[in-house]
Structures are given as structure tokens and as C-alpha cells.
Amino acid sequence: MSIVAYLVAYTAIVVFLGAVFARIMAYKRLPQHVRWELYPVAHEAKRAEWGGGYLEEVDWWKKKREVSLFGEMKVMIPEILLLKGVWEHNKSLWWVSFPFHFGLYVLAGFAGLLIFGAILHAAGISMFPGAGGTAGLMIAVTSIVGPVGFVLCAVGALGLGLRRLTNIELRNYSSVGHYFNLALFLVTVSVALYTWRTVDPEFHTMRGFVYSLLTFKFIKFESSLFATQMILIFVLLAYIPLTHMSHFFMKYFLWHDIRWGDEPNIDNPETNRRIGEALGQPVSWAAEHIHADGKKNWVEVASYNPMRPDGSEPE
Amino acid sequence: MSNKFVRITDISKDTPQLAHVDNADLMPLPIDVEEPAWGEISEATREDFACILDDTAILPIPKPKTPAEQKAFVEKFLSGMEKLFTAENNWTFLAQLVTTMDHCAKCNTCSQACHIYEASGENEMYRPTYRTEVFRRIYKKHIKGEMWSDWRNGKIDLTWQAVARLGELAYRCNLCRRCAQTCPIGADNGLVAREIRKIFSQEMGITTPELHKNGSMLQLKSGSSTNMNSLVVKDNMEFIDEDISEITGYEYETPWDVEGAEILLIHNAGEILAWPDNVGAFGIILEAAKKAGIIRSWTLSSDLAAYDSINYGVFYDDVQYARTALLHANAAKKLNVDKIVLGECGHAHKALTVIADRVLPQELLTPRESCFPLLREIVMSGKIDFDPSRNDFPVTIHDPCNVTRLMGIIKPQRDIVKKLCPQFREMVPHGVHNYCCGGGSGFAIMTRNNIPDWRHKVAGRKKLTQILDAFGDCRGPETPKYVCAPCSNCKGQIRDIFDRYEMKEKESLIYSGLVELIVNAMTEVKEGFIKWEDEF
Numbered sequence: 001m002s003i004v005a006y007l008v009a010y011t012a013i014v015v016f017l018g019a020v021f022a023r024i025m026a027y028k029r030l031p032q033h034v035r036w037e038l039y040p041v042a043h044e045a046k047r048a049e050w051g052g053g054y055l056e057e058v059d060w061w062k063k064k065r066e067v068s069l070f071g072e073m074k075v076m077i078p079e080i081l082l083l084k085g086v087w088e089h090n091k092s093l094w095w096v097s098f099p100f101h102f103g104l105y106v107l108a109g110f111a112g113l114l115i116f117g118a119i120l121h122a123a124g125i126s127m128f129p130g131a132g133g134t135a136g137l138m139i140a141v142t143s144i145v146g147p148v149g150f151v152l153c154a155v156g157a158l159g160l161g162l163r164r165l166t167n168i169e170l171r172n173y174s175s176v177g178h179y180f181n182l183a184l185f186l187v188t189v190s191v192a193l194y195t196w197r198t199v200d201p202e203f204h205t206m207r208g209f210v211y212s213l214l215t216f217k218f219i220k221f222e223s224s225l226f227a228t229q230m231i232l233i234f235v236l237l238a239y240i241p242l243t244h245m246s247h248f249f250m251k252y253f254l255w256h257d258i259r260w261g262d263e264p265n266i267d268n269p270e271t272n273r274r275i276g277e278a279l280g281q282p283v284s285w286a287a288e289h290i291h292a293d294g295k296k297n298w299v300e301v302a303s304y305n306p307m308r309p310d311g312s313e314p315e
Numbered sequence: 316m317s318n319k320f321v322r323i324t325d326i327s328k329d330t331p332q333l334a335h336v337d338n339a340d341l342m343p344l345p346i347d348v349e350e351p352a353w354g355e356i357s358e359a360t361r362e363d364f365a366c367i368l369d370d371t372a373i374l375p376i377p378k379p380k381t382p383a384e385q386k387a388f389v390e391k392f393l394s395g396m397e398k399l400f401t402a403e404n405n406w407t408f409l410a411q412l413v414t415t416m417d418h419c420a421k422c423n424t425c426s427q428a429c430h431i432y433e434a435s436g437e438n439e440m441y442r443p444t445y446r447t448e449v450f451r452r453i454y455k456k457h458i459k460g461e462m463w464s465d466w467r468n469g470k471i472d473l474t475w476q477a478v479a480r481l482g483e484l485a486y487r488c489n490l491c492r493r494c495a496q497t498c499p500i501g502a503d504n505g506l507v508a509r510e511i512r513k514i515f516s517q518e519m520g521i522t523t524p525e526l527h528k529n530g531s532m533l534q535l536k537s538g539s540s541t542n543m544n545s546l547v548v549k550d551n552m553e554f555i556d557e558d559i560s561e562i563t564g565y566e567y568e569t570p571w572d573v574e575g576a577e578i579l580l581i582h583n584a585g586e587i588l589a590w591p592d593n594v595g596a597f598g599i600i601l602e603a604a605k606k607a608g609i610i611r612s613w614t615l616s617s618d619l620a621a622y623d624s625i626n627y628g629v630f631y632d633d634v635q636y637a638r639t640a641l642l643h644a645n646a647a648k649k650l651n652v653d654k655i656v657l658g659e660c661g662h663a664h665k666a667l668t669v670i671a672d673r674v675l676p677q678e679l680l681t682p683r684e685s686c687f688p689l690l691r692e693i694v695m696s697g698k699i700d701f702d703p704s705r706n707d708f709p710v711t712i713h714d715p716c717n718v719t720r721l722m723g724i725i726k727p728q729r730d731i732v733k734k735l736c737p738q739f740r741e742m743v744p745h746g747v748h749n750y751c752c753g754g755g756s757g758f759a760i761m762t763r764n765n766i767p768d769w770r771h772k773v774a775g776r777k778k779l780t781q782i783l784d785a786f787g788d789c790r791g792p793e794t795p796k797y798v799c800a801p802c803s804n805c806k807g808q809i810r811d812i813f814d815r816y817e818m819k820e821k822e823s824l825i826y827s828g829l830v831e832l833i834v835n836a837m838t839e840v841k842e843g844f845i846k847w848e849d850e851f
């Protein structure tokens with residue numbers, strides 16, 4: 001069972017990284033889209049306070065644009081960490097969505113602590129139970145953070161599932177896939193909680209597992225419950241970026257590139273190149289007024305006036 | 316009886332109508348009014364067109380009658396949908412569309428933001444996610460071909476009824492994108508409505524006559540959706556110049572086709588016919604600014620389409636959009652002006668200032684700006700005298716979505732009214748979080764069938780409520796009140812809601828633009844530019 005768990009873990013890491021990379025590349029390969037920004041645009045420095053932007057200025061193209069990274073942080077941090085938007089517009093859902101998402105952030109921190117602990121151990125600092133100093137502190141913190149994350153996530157997954165099932169409006173938009181996803185989370189974190197309570201109270205075995213993954217020095221472990229837990233966790237890890245839950249990183253592009261993508265084209269060579277590329281593509285829309293044939297490109301189609309094909313001016 | 320709740324799968328069913336909006340379910344208004352029943356849709360219309368969504372009919376979809384026609388109808392839709400997801404046919408919006416398809420969490424957080432959903436009494440078919448969800452299920456199953464799609468994404472039967480209703484549903488959205496503003500992921504249900512409209516127009520050739528035949532096509536033919544060619548428009552403007560000069564005692568003449576001018580001003584030509592005071596007020600302000608040395612020169616262009624800023628393609632068709640934007644840009648290039656300034660028309664602002672930015676080649680990108688910052692500069696310059704006591708009546712501002720939420724132009728118009736209107740008050744919410752007037756995306760110009768019923772009592776309901784609430788301290792006919800709506804389409808919609816609910820009679824409410832308020836306060840101009848008596 002230990003070998004299976006290690007194999008699943010490595011495969012899952014590859015799938016996870018590959019899926020994240022593939023999704024980002026698929027987005028990056030999309031053609032340049034037209035500007036479609038939506039205010040408030042958080043980086044618009046002081047103007048973001050009232051939802052304004054640089055277009056409020058006369059001769060805006062002659063002026064230096066102020067772009068505030070701090071302004072973006074001020075919006076993104078509460079949005080990501082606290083789900084501020086859901087709190088403001090969908091409070092009843094927030095009570096279950098927040099523990100779920102926050103639980104996942106806590107678990108990401110927990111994974112970080114385990115990796116850090118494994119690195120310390122590899123560096124010769126004992127991470128065995130009873131260790132003192134930094135190692136002891138790490139063990140103590142990990143022992144608190146892990147269960148907190150599992151509990152929050154379990155409460156959230158259960159709450160989200162129940163809400164989807166009991167609220168007819170949400171149920172209308174839910175597929176079997178939704179329930180499956182939430183059930184997978186619930187089962188995984190429940191098994192993890194049970195494993196922690198019964199066989200791995202200080203996450204010593206889990207840290208050892210992470211150590212083995214990092215150093216390729218594989219430690220055999222006895223508990224099949226522990227192995228089941230690790231298999232579930234890594235299957236889940238691989239599964240997330242394959243679903244709509246990839247929004248956890250794709251949100252960056254939706255917000256930065258589309259919603260806040262207000263960069264004007266003031267003779268930007270790269271933008272101009274991409275516009276040229278886009279306009280050179282053939283159009284095959286079939287409606288009569290388009291006058292496309294699958295060969296004419298966008299420049300030709302857009303320059304054609306179906307009401308004045310000869311280019312004449314009205315009398 | 317209303318049937319407010321409909322399932323996603325109901326859209327595919329062979330039923331006469333998906334859902335009905337009952338007057339009893341409508342969001343209450345802050346006035347005592349008995350809503351009349353829905354107007355009838357004629358038998359002939361019902362016979363020829365698929366009127367199977369709700370109580371009205373906006374998109375004239377020829378009803379496919381035989382099984383073969385029905386099959387062809389669905390296949391045509393699918394072929395359009397397939398093109399919509401290709402880079403060559405939809406490079407303009409592919410990124411926004413694909414991310415919305417793939418990342419929505421189905422949390423319904425966006426629902427409460429939608430004035431149409433709220434005003435209808437939360438009728439499920441108007442929920443921002445309803446049409447998107449149907450569209451998404453079709454896309455995942457039939458275009459993307461996802462394995463186990465029913466299981467992963469939910470079931471959908473691709474019947475002709477589903478396609479026809481989806482097309483109609485795309486015309487139950489103002490494209491105001493207030494829903495998108497609240498989405499924690501960044502998905503955009505307003506965009507999806509527009510993309511569906513594109514399939515119907517660009518692939519199936521099914522459009523609303525107001526936006527297409529009598530809109531963008533007429534503009535390409537005669538230069539304006541008003542059907543005014545350049546001679547007629549010049550004639551009309553000359554008449555307005557004379558009339559307004561006489562009324563105001565301020566002599567000015569609109570300059571045409573001035574090469575090398577600093578500003579090419581483009582109005583929504585509808586103003587020239589429906590609200591000539593607006594174009595007249597612009598003339599006075601720009602002439603005064605020129606005399607005061609704030610601007611160097613300005614001009615209008617008589618080139619094809621260059622005297623009408625409308626670009627209805629923004630609402631339904633990328634190709635029609637590009638054709639019109641190209642005409643506007645070419646006119647500016649020909650005159651070699653320093654910049655284009657858009658008059659009081661929201662969608663024209665967005666079309667030419669923002670969207671054109673990544674559509675037109677660099678050599679055609681004459682700088683474009685909104686009229687509002689320029690008007691603020693003129694009003695705040697201290698070089699023109701104003702008497703705010705001339706505007707001493709309650710005033711509120713309606714924010715056109717295209718100018719505020721979609722362009723971030725919030726403060727200039729407020730700085731002006733705060734300076735010139737002592738009794739200015741805001742609506743709640745306002746600015747970037749405003750509500751659409753209900754006329755957005757083309758509805759303001761639609762009067763066929765019983766469309767006005769829908770756009771007044773559903774789409775416009777929230778705006779009317781907001782306006783009345785803003786004047787909560789001076790309700791009733793005794794106090795004349797002014798709604799500043801600096802956008803042609805918004806004005807058209809507000810005019811019609813006021814008529815329907817007798818707001819002039821019952822509340823002494825009038826609406827008009829921003830430039831009218833500016834000229835009304837100019838001391839160089841005879842008092843009384845805003846003619847209340849004409850309104851009552």
C-alpha cells in the first residue's frame with residue numbers, strides 16, 4: 001500500500017502541475033481580446049475610491065498613467081482570503097463558502113509547514129515528537145493548523161453540499177459533478193481527520209511521507225488508513241485543476257487581464273502586432289449581411305459596406 | 316398565475332410559453348399604480364414567429380414549422396456556436412467567453428445585482444445565470460464534446476424550442492454587466508447574452524429590425540439610423556443653430572468639416588431630431604470655450620456615419636460594429652483632427668473610445684475622449700460665468716452604464732452638477748454601482764408588439780424606483796424636479812417610463828441632459844433655457 005501511495009502522489013503532482021500549466025498556456029494562447037474592463041478598476045490609484053479611471057481626464061493619452069499595485073492588493077487580499085464579494089452579495093452562502101475556502105488556504109499553509117519540516121529534517125534537525133526549539137514549535141503549529149484546516153474544509157463542504165441540495169434555486173444549477181466534487185472533499189478531509197485522531201496525532205507519519213517524496217528515501221508505513229488518506233489527498237490535488245475549481249488560479253487572468261485590463265493602446269508595438277494578426281484571419285460567419293466566404297479576412301469584411309458595395313456616398 | 320420557478324431543462328420543452336410574469340409578482344413601486352395586463356401579441360405574429368418565452372416578443376425568430384425546418388434551425392445555431400468558439404471568427408471576445416464558460420462556480424451571487432431579475436419578482440428565467448447555464452450546457456456537450464457532460468455539467472435537450480428561447484432570452488438583458496461586477500470569479504453573464512445575439516445575427520441572420528435593418532444597416536446606407544443624409548443633417552443643424560441662438564440670445568454657428576480642428580464632436584443623431592436643445596447647448600458651450608481660449612476649435616463631420624455616433628453593432632454584431640467604428644475613425648483621419656469627442660451617448664462612448672482601441676489599426680486611432688471631462692474643464696475653468704441659482708431645483712443624475720461601470724467616468728459629471736445645481740442629490744446606489752435605465756442594449760428604441768410593456772414595467776422598474784426615492788423629500792406635483800440623464804438611449808427610456816406612469820403630471824418630473832443644465836446656468840445666456848412650461 002505504501003508503494004501505491006507514493007506512486008499516486010508523484011503522479012498527482014505531475015498531473016496537478018501539468019494541468020495548471022496547460023490551463024494557463026491555453027489562456028495565453030487565446031487571441032488578444034478587445035478591451036472589456038469593468039469598473040471599479042482597483043489599480044486606478046486614488047480614482048478607484050469612487051470607481052473612476054484615467055478616462056476621466058481631458059487628453060488622457062498625454063498624461064502619465066498612475067497604476068497602483070497597492071490598490072490591487074487592497075481589493076484582492078480581502079477578496080481572496082475573506083470572500084468579500086460573496087459576503088456583500090450572497091451572505092447566506094458565505095457562511096458555508098467561507099469556511100470551505102479558508103479551510104483550503106489553511107491546508108495549503110499546513111502543506112507548507114510539512115514541507116518545511118521535512119526540509120529541516122533532511123538538514124539534520126530532528127523532527128521527531130518531543131523535539132525542542134524551532135522543530136518543537138513547528139510540530140506544535142502543524143498539529144494545530146492541520147486539524148483546523150480539515151475541520152473548516154469539512155464543515156464548508158458539507159454546508160455547501162446541503163445548501164445545493166436543499167435550496168431549489170441552487171439545485172437548479174447543480175450537476176451530479178458538483179455533488180461528487182463536494183463529496184470527494186468531504187470524504188478526503190474526514191478520512192484525514194480520522195487518521196490524525198487515530199494513527200498520526202502529531203502528523204509525524206505525514207511529515208515522513210513528505211520527507212520521502214522530497215528525498216526519494218522511501219519509508220514504509222504500516223497503516224492502511226494512513227495510505228488511504230494520502231491517496232485521497234493526492235487524487236484530490238490532481239483533480240482540482242481539471243475542473244471549474246481551477247478558478248483558484250485562473251481568477252488571476254479573469255480579474256487582471258479582463259476585468260481590470262484597461263491598458264490603452266498608445267502605439268504599443270506588441271498590441272498593434274496582435275491586432276494586425278487578428279484582423280488578418282479569415283471570417284466564415286454565414287449571415288448574408290456579413291459577406292464572408294471563409295477566405296476574406298476581417299479587414300476586408302469590415303471595410304465592406306453591404307449597403308454601399310460600390311463605395312458611393314448617399315445622394 | 317405566475318410560474319416564477321422554471322428548471323433549466325424546462326427551456327427545451329414543447330410548451331406554449333416558458334414562463335409568465337404576473338403583475339402581482341412585480342417588485343412594488345413607490346407610487347400607487349395599477350399595472351395593466353400584458354398587451355396582446357397578434358395572432359399573425361404568433362403564427363409566424365416563435366413567441367414562446369414569456370409575455371412579449373423581441374427577437375423575431377421565424378417559427379420553424381416542419382421537423383426538417385426545426386432540425387435545420389438547431390443545426391444552424393450549432394454551426395454558429397462552433398464559430399463563436401474559434402479564434403478566427405471570434406478573436407474579439409473568445410477569452411472572456413471561454414473563461415466564463417469554464418469557471419463559473421454556480422453560486423448565484425450575481426443574481427441580486429440584476430434589476431430585471433429583481434423587478435420581475437425574481438422570475439427564474441431572468442436570473443443572470445439562467446441563459447448562461449443553458450448556453451454552457453449546450454456548449455460543453457455539443458461543441459466541446461466533454462465526456463459525461465450531462466453528469467458533469469447538467470442535462471440539456473437541444474430542441475428547437477431551447478434554441479429559440481435562448482435567442483429571445485438574450486434580449487431580456489440590458490448588457491449592463493452589473494451582474495459581472497459582483498461575480499467573485501470574474502465571469503460575465505452580460506457578455507453571454509451578447510454572444511448569443513451574435514450567433515443569431517452573424518450566423519443565422521436573425522436580428523431585431525430596430526438594431527439591424529433600421530439601425531446599423533440604415534446607418535451604413537444613409538449615414539444615420541435616423542435616415543438623415545449629410546444634407547438633411549446640415550439643414551437641421553442650421554435650423555437648430557438659428558433657433559437656439561434666438562432663444563438664448565447667444566449667437567453661434569455649428570462648424571462643419573473643419574480640417575485640422577482640435578475637436579471632432581460626434582453626436583447621437585437622434586438628439587438632433589428628438590432633443591435639439593442638447594445639440595444646441597453643446598454648440599453654445601463649445602463656442603464659449605473657444606472664445607475663452609479653453610479649446611482651439613471644433614467641428615462636426617458630414618462624412619457617411621460621422622455625424623451619428625451610434626454603433627448598434629455593440630449590442631449584437633461584431634462585424635457591424637467594426638464597419639461603423641471604421642467609418643467614424645476614417646472621418647477623423649480625413650479631417651486630421653486632434654481628437655474625437657463623444658457627445659451624450661453612452662454606448663457610442665464605449666464603442667469608439669474603449670472597444671475600438673484593440674480593433675482599429677494604429678494609423679486610424681485618433682485619440683478619443685468623452686465629453687464629460689471636457690465639459691468639466693470648461694465649467695471649472697473660471698473663464699465662463701455661471702449663476703447656480705438658475706438651477707435651484709432638485710436635480711439627480713442617472714449614470715449611463717456604458718459611461719460609468721464600463722468606462723469609469725464618474726466624477727466629471729458630478730463635479731459639474733455639484734457646482735451648478737444647489738439641490739443636487741444622488742440616487743442610491745449611483746456611479747459605478749448604478750442601475751441601468753432599462754433601455755440599455757437597444758430596448759430604448761423598440762416599440763413593436765408589446766415590448767414597451769416589458770421595458771417599462773420590468774426593465775425600467777428599478778430606475779423609476781430609484782428616481783422617485785432620490786426625490787423623497789419633495790414628492791408630488793408641487794415641486795418641479797430634473798433627472799439629468801446624459802445619454803440619448805437612457806433619455807428615450809426615461810421619457811417613456813415617465814409617460815407611462817404619468818410622472819410629469821403626478822410628480823412634475825422632467826428629464827434632460829447635462830449640457831442643458833450648464834447652459835441654463837450660463838450668465839451670458841438669457842434665463843430660462845430649460846423650458847419647464849413646455850414640459851407640463
Ligand code: SF4
Nearest residue numbers: 419420422423425498
Ligand atoms: S457568474 Fe459568478 S456570481 Fe454568478 S453564479 Fe457564476 S460564479 Fe457565481
Ligand code: SF4
Nearest residue numbers: 429488489492494505
Ligand atoms: S447584464 Fe445587467 S441586465 Fe443582463 S443579466 Fe447582468 S445585471 Fe441583468
